Amino acid sequence: MYVAKNRVALTGNQAVAYAMKQINPDVCAAYPITPSTDLMQEFCNYVANGEVTTEMVLVESEHSAMSACIGAAAAGGRVMTATSACGLALMWEVLYVASSCRLPIVMTLVNRAFNAPLNIHCDHSDAMGSRDAGWIQIFGETAQEAYDNTIQAVRIAEHPDVRLPVMSCFDGFIISHSLEVIELIEDEKVREFVGEYRPSYSLLDVDNPITVGPLDLQNYYMEHKRQQREAMEIAKGVILDVGKEFGKKFGREYGFYDEYMLDDADIAVVVLSSTAGTTRVAVDELRRMGIKAGLLKPRVFRPFPGREFANALSHVKAIAVLDRAETFGGEGGPLFIELRSSLYNLPRRPIIVNRIFGLGGRDIFVHDIKAVFCELLQGLERGVPPREFDYITIRE
Amino acid sequence: MKYKFDTNKLMGWRELPIGAIIPEGGTSEKYETGSWRTERPVLDPERCTSCLICWIFCPDSSIIVKDGKMIGFDLDHCKGCGICARECPPKFSAIRMVPESKFHEEG
Numbered sequence: 001m002y003v004a005k006n007r008v009a010l011t012g013n014q015a016v017a018y019a020m021k022q023i024n025p026d027v028c029a030a031y032p033i034t035p036s037t038d039l040m041q042e043f044c045n046y047v048a049n050g051e052v053t054t055e056m057v058l059v060e061s062e063h064s065a066m067s068a069c070i071g072a073a074a075a076g077g078r079v080m081t082a083t084s085a086c087g088l089a090l091m092w093e094v095l096y097v098a099s100s101c102r103l104p105i106v107m108t109l110v111n112r113a114f115n116a117p118l119n120i121h122c123d124h125s126d127a128m129g130s131r132d133a134g135w136i137q138i139f140g141e142t143a144q145e146a147y148d149n150t151i152q153a154v155r156i157a158e159h160p161d162v163r164l165p166v167m168s169c170f171d172g173f174i175i176s177h178s179l180e181v182i183e184l185i186e187d188e189k190v191r192e193f194v195g196e197y198r199p200s201y202s203l204l205d206v207d208n209p210i211t212v213g214p215l216d217l218q219n220y221y222m223e224h225k226r227q228q229r230e231a232m233e234i235a236k237g238v239i240l241d242v243g244k245e246f247g248k249k250f251g252r253e254y255g256f257y258d259e260y261m262l263d264d265a266d267i268a269v270v271v272l273s274s275t276a277g278t279t280r281v282a283v284d285e286l287r288r289m290g291i292k293a294g295l296l297k298p299r300v301f302r303p304f305p306g307r308e309f310a311n312a313l314s315h316v317k318a319i320a321v322l323d324r325a326e327t328f329g330g331e332g333g334p335l336f337i338e339l340r341s342s343l344y345n346l347p348r349r350p351i352i353v354n355r356i357f358g359l360g361g362r363d364i365f366v367h368d369i370k371a372v373f374c375e376l377l378q379g380l381e382r383g384v385p386p387r388e389f390d391y392i393t394i395r396e
Numbered sequence: 397m398k399y400k401f402d403t404n405k406l407m408g409w410r411e412l413p414i415g416a417i418i419p420e421g422g423t424s425e426k427y428e429t430g431s432w433r434t435e436r437p438v439l440d441p442e443r444c445t446s447c448l449i450c451w452i453f454c455p456d457s458s459i460i461v462k463d464g465k466m467i468g469f470d471l472d473h474c475k476g477c478g479i480c481a482r483e484c485p486p487k488f489s490a491i492r493m494v495p496e497s498k499f500h501e502e503g
Contacts, residue, residue, distance in 0.1 A: 102415030163414060201417060209421030216416050223409035225418045230409075 011195020012175035017042035019150040022190035029057035029068035033087035035109035035172040073103035076202030082184040085112035093268030104157030164303035265294025306342030433476030442491035450480035
């Protein structure tokens with residue numbers, strides 16, 4: 001059994017910067033934006049101190065950061081970066097270039113709300129806005145998960161049958177700036193796990209010249225999009241394999257989702273990232289009162305493992321999906337829309353409602369989540385389902 | 397890594413190189429851009445001294461040179477930008493741009 005020798009207190013940003021140091025990517029290009037700034041700042045210290053051999057490119061914008069990452073990845077380098085919110089938005093155009101060129105870039109996204117009004121705190125609008133950009137998206141609950149996901153992301157992205165960029169997300173400030181005791185893996189074990197990157201091609205290979213990103217019109221474009229869809233399907237298996245191998249080697253196994261007291265649950269909350277921790281406490285309190293409450297925390301959002309989520313929730317009578325992002329005029333939050341669609345083919349569909357919470361870093365407490373559970377419970381008892389869509393922790 | 401890439405048939409998504417890579421060099425020659433042209437360069441061989449300034453400036457490698465002499469244009473690839481006519485020294489003015497429509501009327 002693997003026993004961690006190195007337990008240290010780190011913030012989420014420090015933990016991921018440390019993972020990047022251990023991975024020692026060939027190239028990093030980044031531009032600072034809160035709350036991901038001190039992640040890259042920390043990593044830049046490693047560069048400045050000669051603790052990594054990474055070529056650090058300090059650029060003039062996030063559009064340039066991602067563009068530099070794309071060039072470096074097309075040249076055959078192992079490439080990483082980090083950003084948040086508006087920084088991600090400025091990368092928008094080139095996010096699609098990275099995924100369409102099938103470049104296995106690993107980017108940490110420290111989740112933050114979009115302006116305006118100006119807000120630097122956590123919500124998932126940034127990640128959800130880019131959910132269709134062709135990137136694999138993994139959400140970590142804690143600094144430990146953010147660290148572990150960073151290491152796994154390299155393997156997932158670079159798998160020869162996947163070759164897709166990976167966005168590793170965790171909650172801004174709540175995780176990025178909070179100290180947490182985490183278990184670090186030894187440097188050589190991380191290096192061994194990620195292995196040496198063998199790119200399929202390199203722009204710098206003058207003996208085998210290639211063109212990257214050519215004109216691709218009506219007669220070919222759709223075939224290339226279909227390939228991306230296939231890579232996402234294949235990624236599902238790879239994500240599970242890498243998560244299992246990680247568990248075998250380091251004692252923490254990862255899959256598509258994490259569940260808590262879900263086996264015999266009548267009512268369940270589905271929520272991403274750090275709020276899952278708060279939900280576990282709410283579940284514990286309700287269980288002590290004899291209420292069969294449970295939690296499902298999706299870890300992977302792209303590709304969306306809808307069938308697996310539906311199977312895990314098929315026995316539950318009523319579900320509340322908590323979304324930390326809005327679709328303004330859509331059928332609900334992004335997680336709700338996809339999850340409800342996944343449940344449609346179940347022989348017996350659970351009641352499912354959507355609650356928007358935590359926008360712009362609005363705090364959510366155990367009692368807020370207990371109130372959602374109670375709504376579900378009352379709905380079941382009275383035979384009248386609760387309102388399908390609502391905001392919680394909002395002043396009227 | 398070597399892809400099989402057949403430009404003569406439309407390949408299916410399972411057989412195409414991943415990521416829209418073109419796995420060989422010099423493929424722009426296969427892409428004929430001559431039809432983009434609205435004006436065609438026409439050479440007056442009497443005035444041309446084969447100084448080859450046009451050859452230096454042509455962005456599409458469409459100036460044909462044989463034995464050190466400028467002999468004409470690669471009209472399969474010339475986009476008709478007119479840089480050759482502009483850069484040809486004024487005292488020679490050996491290249492003029494003629495609307496493509498003139499050739500179609502005649503042809």
